[in-house]
Amino acid sequence: MITRVKIADIATQRGSGVLITVGLGSCIGTVFYDSKSITAGMAHVLLPDSTQFNSKKQNAMKFADTALPLMLDNMLKKGALKKNIVAKIAGGSKLFEFNTPDGKTEISVGEKNIQAVKKTLKHMGISLVAEDVGGTFGRTMKLFVDTGKVEISSLEGYKKLF
Amino acid sequence: MDKNSLKPEQIDILKEIGNIGMGNATTSLSKMLEEKIKMDVPEVSLISLSEVPELVGGPEKPVAVVFSKALGEVSFFIIFLMPEHSALNIIKALTDGETNEFCYMGRSVIREVGNIVGAAYLSALSFLTNYTFKQTPPILAIDMAGAILGTIFAEADLADDTLLLIKTILNTELTDFEGYLFIVPNWEKFKSIVEILGLELEE
Numbered sequence: 632m633i634t635r636v637k638i639a640d641i642a643t644q645r646g647s648g649v650l651i652t653v654g655l656g657s658c659i660g661t662v663f664y665d666s667k668s669i670t671a672g673m674a675h676v677l678l679p680d681s682t683q684f685n686s687k688k689q690n691a692m693k694f695a696d697t698a699l700p701l702m703l704d705n706m707l708k709k710g711a712l713k714k715n716i717v718a719k720i721a722g723g724s725k726l727f728e729f730n731t732p733d734g735k736t737e738i739s740v741g742e743k744n745i746q747a748v749k750k751t752l753k754h755m756g757i758s759l760v761a762e763d764v765g766g767t768f769g770r771t772m773k774l775f776v777d778t779g780k781v782e783i784s785s786l787e788g789y790k791k792l793f
Numbered sequence: 794m795d796k797n798s799l800k801p802e803q804i805d806i807l808k809e810i811g812n813i814g815m816g817n818a819t820t821s822l823s824k825m826l827e828e829k830i831k832m833d834v835p836e837v838s839l840i841s842l843s844e845v846p847e848l849v850g851g852p853e854k855p856v857a858v859v860f861s862k863a864l865g866e867v868s869f870f871i872i873f874l875m876p877e878h879s880a881l882n883i884i885k886a887l888t889d890g891e892t893n894e895f896c897y898m899g900r901s902v903i904r905e906v907g908n909i910v911g912a913a914y915l916s917a918l919s920f921l922t923n924y925t926f927k928q929t930p931p932i933l934a935i936d937m938a939g940a941i942l943g944t945i946f947a948e949a950d951l952a953d954d955t956l957l958l959i960k961t962i963l964n965t966e967l968t969d970f971e972g973y974l975f976i977v978p979n980w981e982k983f984k985s986i987v988e989i990l991g992l993e994l995e996e
Contacts, residue, residue, distance in 0.1 A: 653939050654942075655943070656941055657944040657947045658940075658944070724940070726934040726936060727945075740947040741947075769939070771937070786937055
């Protein structure tokens with residue numbers, strides 16, 4: 632079964648199949664994997680921090696600090712054990728260059744997202760075993776549930792497997 | 794904000810702004826291209842942000858996007874998106890066949906096309922509302938639609954999951970060109986524009 636993960640979305644799956652998220656720009660694709668129970672999860676987060684927004688109806692899957700704990704919960708419900716779970720991340724690129732009025736380059740949303748995801752992982756006590764982040768191009772992230780392998784690709788033919 | 798918060802008459806007003814703005818833009822573009830450009834009636838919709846890439850052919854589709862911010866009493870994003878082959882065709886047409894790739898020259902042509910479309914839209918909006926807008930220099934990205942749109946939504950710090958989209962498709966026959974204009978306002982603030990125009994219509 633191929634499951635597509637959209638922007639601000641989470642999917643979890645056990646046993647076999649593929650989880651895929653297409654077109655990660657500044658967004659981060661985070662994969663959780665428990666090789667013992669063969670349980671996988673993928674999240675596509677848009678923004679670093681939910682606490683910056685006061686609006687009542689928030690989609691927890693949109694922010695790094697809320698999406699990753701939610702994905703962990705979903706995986707535990709499917710039978711994964713937290714101590715077995717490792718993380719892999721991709722994305723956080725910088726497609727646009729913005730300049731502040733004083734001519735300095737702003738920290739890109741991509742960079743903020745990378746930092747937020749790493750901070751959240753650390754806070755949750757989940758180890759980050761592989762990453763493919765930064766750069767100036769969009770990525771597609773594919774996770775093969777049976778092996779836990781992640782494949783990254785871009786329009787220009789960039790490929791990475793980890 | 795929910796899907797029912799737009800009244801039919803508000804949608805009509807937004808469509809009308811889209812019509813006038815894009816009318817301006819197509820006039821400028823057809824002068825440059827020396828051919829007629831067909832413009833569809835603008836569609837106004839509230840849409841979940843994860844659905845936006847689907848509107849332009851899916852998140853993996855290669856596209857060129859020119860993007861700028863309109864700053865003023867009401868700020869919003871102006872996004873002009875072209876499928877990659879459309880962008881290459883317009884580069885070829887506007888450079889008299891001298892180049893058809895995303896080289897320095899090609900990129901600058903595309904940026905200019907996006908700039909003209911955005912500025913034409915803004916000047917119509919300015920005329921109708923008496924608001925003044927300052928447009929930031931257009932930024933160009935060529936990549937997967939999903940990657941670019943996701944990055945723009947992140948830059949916009951969208952607190953909501955739903956966007957107000959004004960979408961217009963342009964197409965030409967000779968040049969085989971298709972472009973999408975998206976206006977992504979902060980809906981709360983954009984209401985005041987709709988109100989101004991609404992009041993004027995009632996007079």
